Amino acid sequence: MVFEKKYRGISSNFHREIYVSLYLETNITRLMPHPQKIVILGHFGVGKTSLIRRFVDASFSEDYLVTVGVHVKKKDIIINDNPTTLVIWDIEGNSEISMSRSSYLLGSNGFVYVFDVSRPETYANLEAQLEYLKEHFPKVPVTIFGNKADKFGEEVSKAFFEVPPFTECFFTSAKTGENVEEGFKELTIKTLKQ
Numbered sequence: 001m002v003f004e005k006k007y008r009g010i011s012s013n014f015h016r017e018i019y020v021s022l023y024l025e026t027n028i029t030r031l032m033p034h035p036q037k038i039v040i041l042g043h044f045g046v047g048k049t050s051l052i053r054r055f056v057d058a059s060f061s062e063d064y065l066v067t068v069g070v071h072v073k074k075k076d077i078i079i080n081d082n083p084t085t086l087v088i089w090d091i092e093g094n095s096e097i098s099m100s101r102s103s104y105l106l107g108s109n110g111f112v113y114v115f116d117v118s119r120p121e122t123y124a125n126l127e128a129q130l131e132y133l134k135e136h137f138p139k140v141p142v143t144i145f146g147n148k149a150d151k152f153g154e155e156v157s158k159a160f161f162e163v164p165p166f167t168e169c170f171f172t173s174a175k176t177g178e179n180v181e182e183g184f185k186e187l188t189i190k191t192l193k194q
């Protein structure tokens with residue numbers, strides 16, 4: 001009799017625990033947004049890999065290792081108290097987005113378009129590249145990074161970029177970390193609104 005009572009107690013606690021954990025899991029999953037696929041675009045050598053390394057690993061290297069194909073990194077961030085996962089695709093550099101493999105771009109929730117403030121050829125076709133994205137991915141938000149902002153000074157004029165289309169850019173430095181987190185956060189907020 002005592003045994004039966006004890007057994008029944010354990011059994012009902014056990015079921016209650018399973019029920020509570022299933023309930024929590026279902027509701028937490030419902031509250032958590034799907035991972036957001038972010039693809040980093042731009043000419044070669046503008047600092048795409050370095051920006052991701054700064055954002056995800058908080059580090060920087062002067063070495064230049066050309067990205068071949070694609071590398072994917074994951075980063076968990078909190079936006080307005082909500083946890084979100086970014087799956088960041090670091091693809092090889094291309095002067096034209098149309099030359100990138102279409103399978104890399106499919107299913108993107110957001111794009112970062114990066115240029116190098118110290119190399120005019122990397123932003124000469126900026127407007128055409130933004131048009132291309134608008135035409136082919138009309139619903140996908142884009143954030144523009146003018147990278148290597150640590151070079152602003154005598155060699156590179158900041159004033160040059162104080163006119164459209166540069167007024168919407170984040171001027172970032174993967175080297176110092178300036179504006180990197182802010183830029184990625186702004187893009188994530190835009191992707192979550194889609």
Ligand SMILES: Nc1nc2c(ncn2[C@@H]2O[C@H](COP(=O)(O)OP(=O)(O)OP(=O)(O)O)[C@@H](O)[C@H]2O)c(=O)[nH]1
Nearest residue numbers: 044045046047048049050062067093148173174175
């Ligand atoms: N001064 C400075 N150098 C940078 C910055 N970001 C990247 N670099 C340097 O620029 C070079 C190219 O950087 P990567 O991050 O490899 O460029 P990438 O755009 O990934 O290049 P690809 O993979 O060939 O397309 C490296 O030598 C980096 O150290 C920056 O913000 N400031």
Ligand SMILES: [Mg+2]
Nearest residue numbers: 048049066067
């Ligand atoms: Mg790279």
